[in-house]
Amino acid sequence: MKAIHPWAWWVWAIALAGTACLTTNPLLLALLALVITAVTALRRQDTPWARSIRAYFWLALIVIAVRVFFQILLGANEGSTVLFALPEVPLPGWAAGIRLGGALTLEGLLYTLYDAARLAVMLLCLGAANALANPRQALRSVPAALYEVSVAVVIALSVAPQLIESIQRVAKARRLRGQRADGLKGLLSLVIPVLSDAIERSIALAAGMQARGFGRRVGKGSPGPLALMLAAAMVATFGVFLLLSGGASWLSAGCLFLGVAGTLAGLRLAGRRLRVTRFNPPPWGLREWAVSACGLAAFGLTAAVSIANPSVLHPSTNPPSWPALSPLLLLAVLAAALALAPSGIAGAKSPGLPEAVGTVRSLRPRPATVANPAARPALAAVHPADWGAP
Amino acid sequence: MIEFGISRFAYPGGRDVLRGVDFTVAEGELCLLVGPPGAGKSTLLQTVNGLAPHFTGGTLEGQVRVAGRDTREHRPQDLADVVGYVGQDPLKGFVTDTVVDEIAYGMEQLGLGPVAMRKRIEETMDLLGIAELRGLPLLELSGGQQQRVAIAAVLAAQPAVLVLDEPTSALDPTAAQDVLSAISMLVNEVGLTVLLAEHRLERVMHAADSMIWLDGTGRAEYGKPAELLAHTSIQPPLAQLAKAAGWETVPLTVRDARRRARAEGLSPREPFPSPSHPARAALTCENLTVRYGQQVAVNGVSLQLAAGEVTAVMGRNGAGKSSLLWALQGGIPSSGELSVDGEDPRALGAAAARRVVSLVPQTAADLLYLPTVGQELAQADKESEAAPGTARRLLATLGVELSGDEDPRDLSEGQRLALVLAIQLAARPAVVLLDEPTRGLDYGAKARLAEVIAGLRSAGIAVAVSTHDVEFAAQVSTRTVLMADGDIIADGETRHITTSSPAYSPQMAKVFAPLDILTPAEVAAGLREVEW
Structure with missing residues (x-):
């Protein structure tokens, strides 16, 4: 299916x-x-x-x-x-x-x-x-330029379930040292092993992504797309402000439209430098x-x-x-x-x-x-x- | 293909990890990287695709060139089309959820079109024999399958160089054989250059063209495996055999060794069968069953562990070895009868249970939660109600000296295992269970662990060791239990069980086939007896 x-x-x-x-x-x-x-x-x-x-x-x-x-x-x-x-x-x-x-x-x-x-x-x-x-599938469909944001989320998404698994594993291991894993003290004793596990996993994942070509760029970077997106965001914010303070008007609608259009254009420009394709989108x-x-x-x-x-x-x-x-x-x-x-x-x-x-x-x-x-x-x-x- | 010209590599604020690494690995070569833990093997591997120092930090003096590209100018992601890098634990490096997506990921980053991607995915899956797994979630694969998917995922980008960091350390003998034969097939048929770090040389050295030896001081030596093995401290069974037999070069395959032994008429005396005296059963379980939801991990197992006997528990990944050991300790719920000297560890409290049965789990580091070694040892004395200093004394008898203010997380695998063993032994248990203790240990550390286990045995403690390492099992155990699908399928003398199945028989047994010899130590002893 x-x-x-x-x-x-x-x-x-x-x-x-x-x-x-x-x-x-x-x-x-x-x-x-x-x-x-x-x-x-x-x-x-x-x-x-x-x-x-x-x-x-x-x-x-x-x-x-x-x-x-x-x-x-x-x-x-x-x-x-x-x-x-x-x-x-x-x-x-x-x-x-x-x-x-x-x-x-x-x-x-x-x-x-x-x-x-x-x-x-x-x-x-x-x-x-x-x-x-x-x-993760949803994140794979974000525009290429937002990739760096999506990476952080991908790492968080894959580490979260693993974190639960490592909490269970470490809590089980606590018994081997003759301690109970419940209570505040037990909880605190889980923190060091679980956190170091999570950090290790995140680093391994980030290294794996980089080694497999994540973030390859074509050509030199230019600040153009970023500046465009920033300006667009400011225009859009102004539009929202007008909308909320004075109600709908042509000016506020225009600002909003310009802001959204500018952001999309900026994303597209930035995405062009990352030559990323999708398999089976x-x-x-x-x-x-x-x-x-x-x-x-x-x-x-x-x-x-x-x-x-x-x-x-x-x-x-x-x-x-x-x-x-x-x-x-x-x-x-x-x-x-x-x-x-x-x-x-x-x-x-x-x-x-x-x-x-x-x-x-x-x-x-x-x-x-x-x-x-x-x-x-x-x-x-x-x-x-x-x-x-x- | 890979030109190393590293004059020095150091992490920030640390000593030099690598010094004077200067040689070239030729195209189409399978090159083995060996050395004691902490000698910088992973670092050297990471310099090949620039992860060190671009990702890990640190300073690299000199240069590394791969396929003509200098890693100083190319970041890891820019080398992704030349170097395929597979880390130690494939599961930690997976970026997506399913097999197909994972294989496609690298190509997506390289910007390949869907048609090319489709074709390469199919070819790569066929090459590694994982085509039937395509739609499966990565989490549901076995360890061997995961490792092959990880290799396929980097191969799909068609790199010229494949870098693998201990690809078989977590795999059972059969799965390891699958992965290694896939690798040597890639070298032979696709012309890939492979750089492979591995502790258990007996599995790969027959396929290796060259070898890099990191001696632990940062220096690297490059040469033919047979010559390097003859004078380095890395001693796989065949090298130990060569030493015992007085051969100048080390035979790289069982076949070579067999022929040479025949030609020289080498015929060591078989060791005397150890007198079987009826030992007192320290641990008895009847009809022990462990379930995880619908899945039965241990299926009504009945077993006795005798005092002063070492039992090896072997079997495929997922056969239920770990679950059995955990159930014997009482650490996970199980049904059936379990008794250690008349007491059921499941009914005892956690503190009392560990004084009866002690378990060192697969990830031994899970047991450590305090910031320094000293605090861990003090806590161990307290929780074992032992005299202060007991754990520290035990650590010293294990042959490991650690300063009290070291962070347990910074220790090498071998040191960490010794620390956990000392902590667990402080409770003076009657039964000691070790789950996969040899993972990540080199020959030296394994030999020390074998001595420790021999010491426990002579102290009258019942020991059970689950392991994938056939040579280690042959060395330490007198009895072997084989598991499959939650059942015990064979239980008997190690000598008998291991020699009867090719996957589990140690190399010495294969070399001296009709003779009943398992380890190089037995060969050495047998040869001495013949000379007398």
Whole structure:
């Protein structure tokens, strides 16, 4: 089965995170969480990174629990429906405005729950993107000029799971010296071996990447692309500032456009000096368009509702009101769930086929990108035998 | 192909690692790099593609030229199309997730087109016999497969020179043979120049055209293997045989040695079979099983380790050797019966368990967590409830003198192993388990370890050693346990087990085939007896 382009899943997930950001409606948030869970469960592959979704679930639950705990302990509780009251601790005068203990109202609790649910769903979106898309594959598709940034991330990504493995190994080894690996002291005794292991691995990986030609440059470096990107970033920042302070205007839109265009041009110029090619780049086809469109549609519909009828998206908590959904919002949830359809097409056709099938298919000769003729003579001059020259 | 002209190389603030390295490795040569640990083998390898000093730091006086390119002017990434470099642990150097991506990575950096890449990937995979692994995640491969993928990944860029840092140190005998035959095939058929650092010379010296000997002072000597082996302190079994038999040059293959021994009528007396007295069982396990989720690592094993006996545990990578040793120590959950002098180490607390059974794990450094050697030794006395200075005294009897304020992380493999052994022996265990202790040790360090193990044996301690090193197992053990797929498939006298399978038989057994001789020491003793 050929996996969906990782960036399609990222677009889908980020659009859903944006959707969640627009609302505190618990019904909509719950439906979104359901959709995200269902799509992730059905479409993820059995890979190490796919198992990370569980961690995000726990993180989301912890976020909600922590918010509620602090609301109970020192929340500013508005409203009059008191659920229960904790003894209030009198605080000295300088802590004015902070309250410890006291009454917990339904209104305060609902407000906190809704707000925490929004954050939790956004976390779930992040987890879904991580589980559905191979992070390393996603990084392989970044523009060549951002390569140095992506390297740092690649190293972090590969060292993180190894770090967990070395923590387990070292904790196991602690027993051999007759110590318990738990508790603060045990934890501290893990630090030296685990850290030195991680550093050693990162250095070995960096050396390996360099020895294999990472960061080869063609020609002399010039500061041009960097200057262009810096200037573009400043123009874009100015545009954002105008947008936020004075609302949308032609000037702010123009600045934003110029900034983005300048950045893209700078990236392209800088990328040209790194003559890097991609083997078997994941294709961006109809399925990828469809998956991203599903996410964007959900966001668009919700955004339309937030302009036309914002009260549906933010049900009142003071006084408490029963949240409701509008047909448009249901449509948005449906759109998000529809991502199952395009991503399922290829999966249903060829379940369990090895990756290689996809590899062969996508390797039809592409005349435009055949080996760079300028690079050939140098290679031909040094390689020992002609066993691979095309 | 590789012109070394290094007058001096030193890391910042350190002594000279290399001095006067001056010779040329010709095209199409398989050149072996040998020397004691810490002699600068890795550094010398890294100068070939400029990782030293561009990446590692340090100063290089003189120059190294590869295929006409000076490493002073070319950075490692600019030499990637000429030099393929494979580090010690392939897993640490992998940049991508799957076999195909990993092989493509180097070519992507060189800017090759997809058609050329596709073709080279297929050719390289065929060349190393890994075509069936193409889509697999790198983490799921065995050690030998990973090593071959790492070699394929650098070969795909079609370098003229291949540099390998101890490519077989973690592999079982069969996997090591696969990797080494792939390398010698590349030299013979593709005309690759290979520079290879290796401790276990018996595996590769027959294929080597030349040899570099780093003596530990920074000087390097370059010459024919047979001549260099005759006068350096690197002593593979065949060199020890040559010394015992009084030959001037060292035979490089078992076949050579066999012919010469026949021609000279060399026939050492077989050693007397050691009297088998019924030894007291120090450790007994019945039906011991270790599971990781669905996977069964140790499958209902029953085993006895006798006091004063050394048992070698051998088998393929992933056969369950490590899991068995860990389970015997009680360090990982297992089912079945386990008893050491009537006590079950799994039921004892960690501190009590290590006084009964002591394990030195594969990565011995995991046991060290304090900033200095002195603190480690003091902590060892405390946790063993031994008199202060016990661990330090043990370290001295192991033949290693370390100053108290050294950082354990800066020690050589051999020194670190000795330190961990001293720490573990301070607890006076009845059973000592060693998991792959010979990894990264040279012949000298291995000989010292063998003496230590002999000492433990005569002290009445039951010792089990898991190892891939056939020669070492033959030297130290009297009994061998062979494992495959979590089962014990053979258990008996080392003499009997090792000679019955070609992969596990030591070189002396092959040279003197019908005779029951395992080690050069036995040859020497046998020859002396004949002379009397």
